Amino acid sequence: MSLRRARGAGVQTGVRRRASAPVRDTAGTSRQAALVPPGPLHLQVSSALQNWQLDTAEALLAEVDGDLPPTPGADRGGAPLTSLARAWADTLRAELLVRRLRLAGYSLLGEPLVEGGPEQDGPLDLHVGGRDAVPAGSPVRDGRSESATHAALAIALVRSARAAFDAQDDDLQRAAGLARHARIELLSRRVDAAMDEAVEAASLLDPALPVTPLLVHTLGSLAAVLADLELMPLALDYQSRAAEAAASIADRPGDRVGDAERQAATALAAEAATRLAALCTEVGESLLDDGSADAAAPHFAQARVLADRALDQLPAGDPAVLDAQVVRGWALVGGGEHAANTALLRGVVGAAAASADRALLSSAELGLGRALRRSGEPRDADDHLAAALALATEHGLPRLRRAALRELCTLHAELDDAARALPYLQAYLADELDRVDERRTRWVELFGRRKSLLETERAAGQLRRQAYEDALTHLPNRRYAEARLDGLLSSGAVPALAVVDIDRFKAINDAAGHPGGDAVLRAVGQLLVDGCRDTDEVCRWAGDEFVILLPETTAEQAERAMERIRRSIAAHDWSALGVEVPVRISVGIAQAARGDDRRTLFAAADGVLYDAKRAGRDRVVRLSGVTQTREVATLDAEPLDTAAPPTSVPDAAAPAVIMEGMSASPLDDLTDDRATDPADAAGGFAPLLVEPAEAPAQAVVPDAEERPVRPRTPLDELFGGPAPRPAGRRVEPVAPAPPVVTAPAPPAPREPVLATGPDVIWGTGRSTEQVLALVREARREHPDHPAVVVRASADTLVALASEHDAYTTMDHAAMSAAVGPVPEPVGRVGVLCASSGDTPVAAEAAFVARVTGSEVVRVDDVGGSRLRPLLTDPSLLTDVDCLVVVAGLDAALASVVSGLTEVPVVAVPTSAGQGASSFGGFSALLTMLNSAAPGVVVSAIDNGWSAGVFAARIARRTARP
Template structure:
């Protein structure tokens, strides 16, 4: 079916479609899902049928007289110009066409094609199969190109390409999808990209040909699958070489023609004698020979290809054969014979909407008649070629302007989003992450099963600093402390400003003991900092409380633990680091004192003896003073508060 459409064998395609689930009339749009349960999505089979039917309708519109690539080059100035399918489809999309169109049946076909594509696209979008979606999008891009909706075609092609993951398993559908996308990209004047995708199609075909499961599932002939992909790759190589020749770079063109010849010869060796792929491979082989300067060897096989394709309904292939033969004859020096075949190629390309073949034929004809000093014949071809080139440049300019606008809009959106993120998660004074970020980051670490350590850091006697050097000086102190904190931790750790003169440090996969060593170094560096440069007579010091998480802890539990031991550091004389070696999970909103020291014990039963009070260890616990040990026993599973080694040394 797809081959019949690509070759403009429209009656054959219509007959093939007649056996597929379809509407009562191919020209009456059905309500999507009307033949299924209410609310049920359209099947992929139905979406494919609608896609192919839409392509058939658009191709019939072209045959009905709508132009896609420019008017025929004819000396008959009285000939009625063709209708512009692009303009007609645009009117139908806007709801302004139809009644005024003198060809109402063609207009209704265009409207139906649009409806079919839209319903099929919705079905493909709803599918979970990325390859099926990509295949549908690639066909839709082809339909948009046939309608000269260049921007829509590019959008579909980009979306299809994004779904073609390199890890997709090889198969016939993947080979066909990559080849279809390559053809679309070539028509969009993106030849290097087209070559890359067709090369990938060839490599995928080679991989599929060696997989017995794939061949059994898809019912493919491995030799034909590989040969067809090789022929298409060779065709793009030859076309790229031809473009380089036109640009005056024969040395750069030669490798592309050599590769095209090799691929065509491989395909001809693999294909069965009666295969439909023989003629396309012969055309590519002849084209490559012409590009390499072997015109005499190319003419005979190309004449045979023209003869064979003339007996079929494959008008697109015939146009390519006529072009290749005309090019060979012109370069061989037989301009009169070449003219006949090039004119035939031009007429077929114009009739069937083959823009690349048409431009090549116009250029060859213009060059041929210029070489024959026939200015009267050369001028119309030159004018048509320049007109086509101008249209192509205009389309390309429009496309790139739109793409630039989209990119600019995207960058502006990203910039605005970045500003919002900074406003939401950055402290404006220190430019460190703020409390909102710290909470979200800590939640993320704990949810991922990480066991971070958390340090809560406070600037000692910050109010007296503000009183001594004013609030601007206090702000400078906070910035300096933030910089010292960042300088003292690892790249994987994160320093955040919590509020006022309080900071927090998140240390992923870190024990309390490891965090304590880092914070002790930072505490010493803060004390050594030249604070007199900021107008202070006494050094600034910090106090820090550290807690490490265990599996299952939440943010509130961990922060309450670290904040509690910071309080102990403050009460123990400040300028010190205190750690809590473990934390147990408690419910959200628990009393911080309960987290640190456990809930108050229930009154013992009269017959039970009072429990023996546990011994306390560490300076922080010993200096609390408010509660006797037997009144606030340590929570089960929570190690005692550990002082900094500095405290022991101070004793």
């Protein structure tokens, strides 16, 4: 049975209103808000669409088009693409166009449909359809061009609406939009696409969502879509949740809401109960058709109780009373009370015929026809069932159509009229949504798997965001910046790196308090993002320090960009945040040279940031990417005077940039966040390059004779090396250099060998704090190899990523992490997974093999008869040094694989299986142990850890030169 009158998504979840009623926004409610469910305008448009009153729906939408232009790409008059009103306007208009296409005999993609009439003359050419295909104000040349225009515009609207819904942070609104889009896909006969939309909507409906009318609306909409997909167990589940949510809204204390809100909540609960009762009667009738009268009786009894409750809650004269009466009549007829309900159903049919609700009339006709057939009045039953079939076919009500066909076939079979029963039977069997029980079961399992996969991917995405996002500014954090910079440098790119520090941030915190300081950090982060290109990445490094990654950018280009940002921050109105202290930034820029690593590049940029601090702050200083020397604008203004007396005595290891009036004492750096300002000197500062005291005589060597200077590295800081030189000049001592004692060359480094492999820490049964403590202890005792945490919760993985800033490797599918240095991969390990039930163990084995020091190749779903990937690509079995075969129900896979290759095989039995047939994996273990196949070793049940370590050891030793 189908009672899809309102919301346009299969069930009514709000106060019933006539579709022909004029649009009247309630006080304080904007027209855009009324268009968003469960607003009154949304209800009216949906009701008109559901009853195929397409001109009425178009008129209602046209009234809003002054505020919300109807087509993508038009002037939106202030309504942004990501607004909910825009998304719902596009969605409703797309459904309107799809319904017009259905009337013309085409799907959304322009494919012809066969609906009781001749097939259309080929598919539509959508390339000629669109807004401008038929000029405004001119008559349409033919039906095909109009349909092509409708199809092209509908596709554009669906894409626009989907993009707007995807941009929403509200998961409930996104789920509501996806459920409505699933309805549009069903109208276009795209069952697989509707299934995908329904799965994604279900994955967003977390049980912890707050109970609101919108939640009731969305749950009911999804339940109706699932019912039309013949997934009745799932439809019952979601409609039950909708009824419970609506009942909880109605049961809230009355002193907190007004009379109107209380009446609306009561009506919401009544109609949700009616929809659930309707689904119960459908399930009961299906069981009756299968000959299971005893199993059907509880469903009819529940439907009767729900319908009676709805009738008690609804006031007399409410149009929704007719719905409840139809459902109650269905339940009583299913329970065997046929004759007593005939008169009641005749009255409901008469009342429904006077209304504009064709779905309600079709339901009433079907109920009356069923009651008459079972009461022994076949001729009258035939008329009403035929009327129900015609209405259901005309208005696209698949479940009502199938029920009417089934009743008509049964009726004429009982009359021994095979000639009339056969066409109804053929139509019933030809229905494209006909599902036998076995296929229904597979669809339910598929729905659950897809939903679980989406939820896992969403949880993994959230985990990644938590691991790589700064909680205060919502910018990428240091961990992300390091990983991203490593990726850029390893790919051969030479990006520029800017290190940004907020000047005197401690003073800002002291003046505005920590909340004010946090606000400044967020605002500075946003100003940095606003001043950068889309390809640049702004990250919060630590404290009041940010880094900006500028791919394919020279130091000069980065300097100009950072100077613009520096000026914008200096000119920003900080008083709006309650900050009276000036907010300024200092920036150090370095460009990567070939061969630089992350630490070298950051040290170079950080070094020139200190120069900016010493030079007076609120400035940008860059380091040349060619000579790796610091450049300040005033250095080239005057020639170097070697006869000038020194103004201070810096470190003799390298020349220093000294400002007039500035103390060079190292203690100055302890008095502020980075360095001490010069004494209040006015005007610009001209830094001077000076020679160290007591230095030997030096001579200036012309530029033409200058030898190339290699970049300075962190090793030079520890053991000595070339000092930075000012650009364009080189100072070279004349006196001979003192003898240098050269230490003997160290032996060539050997590949690290993990004698015992990484430490394993099992997350099962341990709290997050216990796992963190064990990781700390393992890192102290064995700093040279990683500590691996397996089977950990998502919270534990997030805590590990937060505490161990570096050397953290994660795999969300395996729910595992490695903390510590991961050795370079040597050798290759192949991991074969028999089925989806074995995936967690296979992911664990693959992760452990990788962090133990081997390259890993994974192939999933190769059990049973699905060995084609291995047979068509033999390299999967031969171009590896060891194979790990993870199997539960397909435990024979290990012996099959060993017969196809000479590579050693590690077999891992799993406990995956149905019921007690797997004996907790014991049957798979016995199968593998009893195999006579050579070259196979067997691990413990579900022990991907041991298999991964063992396979990696074999691969490393096999691949060793």
